[in-house]
Amino acid sequence: MKKVLIALDYDPSAQKIAKTGFSFAKTMKAEITLLHVLVNTQDYKLAEHVKVMGFAGRLDISEELSGKTSGLKELSQQFLDKSKLYLGDNRIQTLLVEGDCAEAILNAANQISADVIVMGSHSRKWFENTTMGSVTEKVLQNTTIPVLIIPTKKQSKS
Known part of the structure; x- marks a missing residue:
């Protein structure tokens, strides 16, 4: 395996995914590409600051960015640069890249000729306890490239 694609979003679990994927790739002396998919601006409307891997940014996208992606692109590139x-x-x-998350991950993997895709399994949907994230599921169903899934569900204390 010579090329590893690590898909990251703004979820705090991105740090675990990045560190695990990085360690995995370094063990194999593989090239690493960090990927972030820019999706609909509505998905970035969060009330709090995001802090992950040295990136701290407010993702409260107001009317001035509504329908525009230039500000989001800059913010997302900063996130990738800080992660690196x-x-x-x-x-x-x-x-x-922009678009549907699963499709964009699959296209990016093909574009860079990735040998493995690293991604998390979290989901923000109500069925989180019974299934992995829908993006992860869709990637798994539509790829022939191996996928390393990093479990990111919070562990309950026993």
Whole structure:
């Protein structure tokens, strides 16, 4: 395996996914590409600051960005750049794409000729306890590339 694609979003679990994928890729001496998929601006309307891997940004996208993606692209590229800095390897490539998450991940994997896709299993939907995230499920159903799924569900204390 020579190329690893690590798909990241703004969820705090991105740090675990990035660190695990990075370690996995380094063990194999593989090239690493960090991917973020820019989706509908409505999905970025959050009330709080996001802090993950050195990135701290407010994702409360107001009317001035509604329908525009230039500000979101800049913010998303900053997220990828901070993630790369956090991992401490200047050779890491970053890729920012727009579209449906699963399709964009699959297209990016093909574009860079990835040998493996690393992604998380979280879901923000009500069926979180019974299934992995719908994006992860869709990627698994539509790829022939191996997928390393990092479990990100919060562990309950026993």
